[in-house]
Amino acid sequence: MTPLAMLLTLSSLMFTLGLLAVLTRRNAILVLVGIELMLNAANINFIGFWRYGPSDPALTGPMFVLFSIAIAAAEAAVGLAIILMVFRHTRSTDLNKLDSLHG
Amino acid sequence: MVETLTPHLPNLLWWVPLLPLIAGGIIAFLPDARGRIASKLASGALFVSCLIALAALACSLTPKEVEAFAPLTWFTFGDVALKVGLLLDPLSASMAAMVTFVALWIFIYSTGYMADEKRFGRFFGFLSLFCGAMLMVVLSNSLLLLFMAWELVGLASYLLIGFYFEKPSAAAAAQKAFITTRVGDMAFFLGMIWLYSQTGTLLFYDGGNGLLESGALASLAGTATIGGLSVSAAAGLLLLVGAMGKSGQVPLHTWLPDAMEGPTPVSALIHAATMVAAGVFMVARTHPIFANGGGLTVPLTACAWVGGITALYAALVAMAQTDFKRILAYSTVSQLGFMMVALGTDGVAAGMLHLICHAFFKALLFLSAGSVIHGCHGEQDIRKMGGLSKPMRRTFIAYAIGMMALSGFPFLFSGFWSKEGILHSAQTWAGGYGPFLLAASAALLTAFYMTRQALLVFFGEPRKPGVHHPHESPSVMLVPLYVLAAGAVLLSLIATPIWPWFEKWIDGESAVFDSGALSHGLGLIALSLGIVTVGVGASWMIYRKPSENSNAPDPLAGKLGPLWHFLERAMGFDALYEKAIIGPLAFFAGGVDMLERMLFVPLMGMAEGLIKGFGRLTGATDESGINRGFNSLCSELKNRAASASRSQSGRPQAYLRSIGLGMSVLLILYFWLSAR
Numbered sequence: 111m112t113p114l115a116m117l118l119t120l121s122s123l124m125f126t127l128g129l130l131a132v133l134t135r136r137n138a139i140l141v142l143v144g145i146e147l148m149l150n151a152a153n154i155n156f157i158g159f160w161r162y163g164p165s166d167p168a169l170t171g172p173m174f175v176l177f178s179i180a181i182a183a184a185e186a187a188v189g190l191a192i193i194l195m196v197f198r199h200t201r202s203t204d205l206n207k208l209d210s211l212h213g
Numbered sequence: 214m215v216e217t218l219t220p221h222l223p224n225l226l227w228w229v230p231l232l233p234l235i236a237g238g239i240i241a242f243l244p245d246a247r248g249r250i251a252s253k254l255a256s257g258a259l260f261v262s263c264l265i266a267l268a269a270l271a272c273s274l275t276p277k278e279v280e281a282f283a284p285l286t287w288f289t290f291g292d293v294a295l296k297v298g299l300l301l302d303p304l305s306a307s308m309a310a311m312v313t314f315v316a317l318w319i320f321i322y323s324t325g326y327m328a329d330e331k332r333f334g335r336f337f338g339f340l341s342l343f344c345g346a347m348l349m350v351v352l353s354n355s356l357l358l359l360f361m362a363w364e365l366v367g368l369a370s371y372l373l374i375g376f377y378f379e380k381p382s383a384a385a386a387a388q389k390a391f392i393t394t395r396v397g398d399m400a401f402f403l404g405m406i407w408l409y410s411q412t413g414t415l416l417f418y419d420g421g422n423g424l425l426e427s428g429a430l431a432s433l434a435g436t437a438t439i440g441g442l443s444v445s446a447a448a449g450l451l452l453l454v455g456a457m458g459k460s461g462q463v464p465l466h467t468w469l470p471d472a473m474e475g476p477t478p479v480s481a482l483i484h485a486a487t488m489v490a491a492g493v494f495m496v497a498r499t500h501p502i503f504a505n506g507g508g509l510t511v512p513l514t515a516c517a518w519v520g521g522i523t524a525l526y527a528a529l530v531a532m533a534q535t536d537f538k539r540i541l542a543y544s545t546v547s548q549l550g551f552m553m554v555a556l557g558t559d560g561v562a563a564g565m566l567h568l569i570c571h572a573f574f575k576a577l578l579f580l581s582a583g584s585v586i587h588g589c590h591g592e593q594d595i596r597k598m599g600g601l602s603k604p605m606r607r608t609f610i611a612y613a614i615g616m617m618a619l620s621g622f623p624f625l626f627s628g629f630w631s632k633e634g635i636l637h638s639a640q641t642w643a644g645g646y647g648p649f650l651l652a653a654s655a656a657l658l659t660a661f662y663m664t665r666q667a668l669l670v671f672f673g674e675p676r677k678p679g680v681h682h683p684h685e686s687p688s689v690m691l692v693p694l695y696v697l698a699a700g701a702v703l704l705s706l707i708a709t710p711i712w713p714w715f716e717k718w719i720d721g722e723s724a725v726f727d728s729g730a731l732s733h734g735l736g737l738i739a740l741s742l743g744i745v746t747v748g749v750g751a752s753w754m755i756y757r758k759p760s761e762n763s764n765a766p767d768p769l770a771g772k773l774g775p776l777w778h779f780l781e782r783a784m785g786f787d788a789l790y791e792k793a794i795i796g797p798l799a800f801f802a803g804g805v806d807m808l809e810r811m812l813f814v815p816l817m818g819m820a821e822g823l824i825k826g827f828g829r830l831t832g833a834t835d836e837s838g839i840n841r842g843f844n845s846l847c848s849e850l851k852n853r854a855a856s857a858s859r860s861q862s863g864r865p866q867a868y869l870r871s872i873g874l875g876m877s878v879l880l881i882l883y884f885w886l887s888a889r
Contacts, residue, residue, distance in 0.1 A: 133870055141866075169290065205866060212863030 117158035125151035138193045138203040142186065149182045222272055226299050229265050229309055230352060230362075232258040234345030240338035248333030255337040256320045259344060263313035266306075266348075273306040274718070284354065284416060296416055300354035303719045304565065308351040308494060311569045314700075315486040315576050316344045318693035322580050323478040325689035326587060330476075336376060340482065343369035347487040351494060356405050356415040356424065359498070363401070363459070363491060367394050370488045374475040386474035393468040397458015397492075404451030408502070411436065411444050417498065425501040434506045445505035449512030452499055453519070460492030460549045463523045467786050470542040477583030480538060484545040485576035493552045493568055497561050504559070509644045513557045517644065520553025521651030526784065528658035532665070532769070533780035537582050537593045540666050543783075544619060545575060547655055551635050554648045560638025562716035567635055570618070570627035570704050577615035577697035584608040584686040584694065585670065595669045597763045602671040604683045609671050611694035616667050618701045620660040621745050623738075627704035632656060633741050634716070640737065653744060660748025668756040676763040 111119070124147055131144025153175045160171020197203050236258035240251045284298035320340060327336055346369055349362035367390075375387025409415055412429040414422060421428060433445035442450075456462070461469035472483055483489060496503065496516065503512045524547045531543035548571050555564030586593055588605055602609040618628035636656070639649035685691075707715045755768050770777045779785065 129873075133866055133873065172290070206864060209863030212861055 112162070114158055114162040117154060117162070121151040121154040121158065124148075124154065136204050136206055138196065138205055138208075139190075141205065142189045142193070145189075146182060146186065149178065149185075153178055222269060222301065223299075225265050226269060226301060226352060229262045229269070229313070230345050230348035232262040232345070233341040233348065237338050237341035237345060240334055240341060243334055243338075245332060245334055248330075248337070251334035251337045252320075252324050255341045256317065256324070258341065259313060259317050259320055262348065263310075263317050266309040266313045269301055270306045270310040273301055273303055284419065295357065296355065296414075296419075297358040298354040298416065299352045300417060301352070304494075304497060305352050307565065307569060307715075307719070308490075309348055311572050312344065312347055312351060312486045312490075315572050315697070316340075316347075316482060318696050319478050319481050319486070319576060319580070322481075322583070322690050322693040323476075325687050326478055326583055327476060332376070336373075336476070339369055339372045339376070340479075343373065343482060343487050347491060350491050354417050356408065356417070356499070359495065360401065360405055363495070364398065366488055366491055367391065367398065367459075370394075370472070370483055373479040373483075374472045376475055376479065380474070383474040386468075386471040390468040390472050393465055394458045397455045397465055400451045400458075401455025401495075404448040404455065407444065407448045407451065408433070411448075425499070430501060430505050433502065442511060443506060445502050446511045449499070449503045449505070449510070450515060452502070453496065453512050453516055456492035456496045456553075457519060458492070459495070460489045460553070461523075461546045462492075462519050462550065462553060463526050464786065466523065466527070466546050467783075467790065469546055470539055470783065473536070473538045473542055477538070477579060477586060480542070481576045481579035481583070484542065484579060485572040489545060489549055490568055490572065493549060493556065493564065496553070496556050497565055497568075500556065500561050503556075513559070514644055515557070517554050517557025517639070517642065517648040520550045520555075520557055521639075521648035521655075522550070523547070524550030524554065524655035525651045525658070526550075528655040528662065530780055530783045531662045532658060533767070533777055535594055535596055535767075537585065537595050537598075537666070537670065538579070540595070540662060541575070541578055541582060544659065544663070545571075547659060548575070548619070550655065551632065551652055554639050554652050555635040558638045558642035558644070558648060560635060562719040563631065563634035563638050565719055566715050567628075567631035570631045570701070573697055573704060574615040574618035574626075574628060574701040577611060577694060577701055578619065580690070580694055580697065581608050581612035581615060584690055585612070585683075587686050587690070588683045590681070594763075595666060596765075597676060598670045598683075599673045599676040599759065599763075600671070601675075601683055605685050607685060607691050608694065611691070611698045612671070613667065614698040614701055616663050620663040620748065621656060621741060623742050623745060625702060625705065627701055629741065629745075630705050633737060636741065637737055653740070656741070657744045657748045660745045661752045664749045664752035665756050668752065669759055672757075673759055674761065676759070676761055 128144040128147030128149075128151060131147065132141050135141050135144060156171045156174045156178070160166065160169075193203055196208065200208065202208075233255070236254050240254060243251050284296040287295045287297050289295075320337070323336070323340065327333055330336060343366065346362045346365035350359055350366060353359040353362060371387050371391040374390050375384050377383045378387070405415065408424060411433055412424055414424055414429065416423045417425045419426070423429065430445065433448070434443045436444045438444055438447050454465075458465045469484075469489065473480055475483070503516065504510055527543045527546035527550060531540050531547065534540045534543060548567070552564045552567050552571075555561070555567060585598070585601060585605065585608060588608070589598065589601075592598070614626070618626040621629045621632045623629050636649065636652060639652050640646075642648065759765075759768075767777070773780075782788070
């Protein structure tokens with residue numbers, strides 16, 4: 111396997127794991143963790159294609175990743191704040207109990 | 214044996230920090246029920262890295278040039294390559310050996326102390342992470358690697374201080390430690406970036422191109438910035454602030470006494486080997502930057518004064534505390550101040566010697582404190598103890614050795630010689646007698662409050678109301694005490710002025726046996742003796758016959774009056790921060806809240822009213838005009854729709870699953886169609 115293929119395998123594994131967590135976990139915090147995993151799988155792709163592609167000296171790949179890490183940090187902060195507020199309202203972070211929007 | 218080992222060292226040395234880190238990583242995946250395996254894994258990994266560290270120490274015993282191991286290129290970013298590497302010199306070798314050795318005994322002690330803990334395995338995982346990170350700090354040859362490991366140390370200390378996170382006070386203490394040290398870390402980070410932008414390297418030693426070598430130092434000294442400071446002085450000040458945060462110097466010390474909320478072995482680790490030593494070590498490591506330019510540099514002067522003030526402040530506060538561990542915590546703050554005084558007054562070797570001796574006797578003191586608390590069923594108030602030397606004779610002997618080393622009992626104990634070295638370097642400092650006087654009075658108070666603690670806990674009669682049936686601890690907890698006590702005594706062999714082996718070794722020279730040296734420093738030795746005698750004597754006079762009643766006020770409280778309460782509250786630093794920092798923040802948050810309530814809520818209310826009114830109006834027209842014919846149709850539709858609306862479960866994950874399913878179907882269709 112070429113290094114790029116290995117990286118892509120790793121990132122797709124990470125993405126799948128993250129997706130699995132998002133789809134099956136009932137704890138909102140662990141769902142957030144799953145989302146972070148999926149984001150970082152995308153970051154690995156960025157770095158991989160940059161490193162084993164034409165390797166642009168303008169560092170486009172790492173720059174994208176830096177931005178996406180910054181955004182992920184902001185997203186985690188907002189997400190955790192939302193979960194905290196939800197917990198204060200309902201005393202639970204169980205997603206199955208948070209279904210007041212049902213039909 | 215040394216010759217056969219030397220060529221393998223560059224590869225072996227990486228394993229010193231890596232083994233505990235790997236062990237910590239493995240333990241993270243073990244279930245909590247496998248705590249026994251976790252403790253064996255952690256201790257085993259640390260034992261092996263202790264052996265390697267001792268071998269490295271043996272290899273670095275012969276005085277020679279600093280050995281920087283082939284730096285690895287971590288990553289290349291355009292033209293810039295960031296390198297990391299390890300470093301073996303007397304400084305890092307002695308620290309690595311001390312950290313692994315002391316921590317190993319703390320690990321063994323923990324297997325006994327934490328035996329009833331349900332998160333036993335997790336505890337050892339965190340401990341391993343803590344030690345691995347600290348060893349990386351110690352051995353790193355790059356300021357960047359040092360900083361990363363430094364942050365890991367901070368993370369591990371956060372996790373361990375908050376180990377009993379169900380307790381709100383423990384969770385708060387963990388956050389306090391994390392946030393307070395973050396203030397210092399920010400300064401450290403800025404200083405690091407500044408140094409990098411000026412010199413283009415973060416390696417300490419790199420065959421002449423390193424940060425601490427003459428080329429970079431000259432360029433740092435030559436460039437002036439604000440206020441006529443050279444860049445090295447300004448960056449040195451920033452690094453000093455970082456060290457102050459980590460090493461609990463005034464005014465960033467408030468987290469350290471609160472860190473008592475963690476389990477006692479963690480306190481021993483934090484106070485002796487891993488956490489607070491990092492700041493002092495960092496200053497010692499980057500000392501060439503601090504001393505750059507020669508003479509009395511600004512960062513060194515700042516370092517000496519901060520250290521002196523911290524030493525005296527914490528010793529004063531320790532006098533008035535009643536919690537066993539809190540007294541020890543303030544004594545750590547005070548001793549760290551001593552080390553800073555030494556570093557600031559060009560006594561790097563004296564400071565490091567005190568750091569290492571302190572690690573031994575402070576770990577010993579905390580572990581015996583743990584043994585006492587364990588035997589007293591969790592009681593920590595020294596006023597409720599008393600007469601414990603009978604039921605806990607072995608713990609008492611170990612404690613007594615640690616206590617005498619800390620208060621600087623003459624000749625036999627390491628603390629006496631290392632403290633004497635610090636006083637010597639402060640006395641001969643060119644920048645005045647200030648730090649010397651501060652340190653000397655702190656030494657006097659140290660003897661005073663340690664004697665007070667010993668008298669109240671171990672002597673006299675049991676007090677009422679007090680502890681019921683104190684008992685001795687199991688031998689898995691006592692053996693580490695003996696080992697550390699032996700270390701606290703034996704270390705004085707390498708530290709006396711007669712044979713100042715350690716100091717010469719750190720400075721890269723070899724020591725000669727000189728019995729005449731004792732007479733040169735006779736004045737200072739006499740002074741140290743006098744200090745200890747006065748401190749112990751005064752304490753003995755006051756506390757030799759404590760009241761039988763454990764609720765009686767301290768004998769000194771009446772004499773000192775309001776001053777006593779001021780000291781009891783640690784001179785009000787916490788209250789000050791509460792008012793000066795948390796107060797304005799809370800005020801600002803309250804203001805925003807008020808704005809929302811006063812402005813946005815009424816506005817939204819008005820909009821809501823308008824829309825509602827309009828809706829009523831249209832509703833009424835609807836009802837009377839159009840609706841009637843539709844109603845029968847609608848009720849029919851509603852009944853049919855009820856079954857459809859059941860799929861709207863309100864659970865986001867169910868929706869996501871359908872989206873995923875739909876997307877897979879579409880993808881399959883797409884490939885199927887395009888394949889045809």
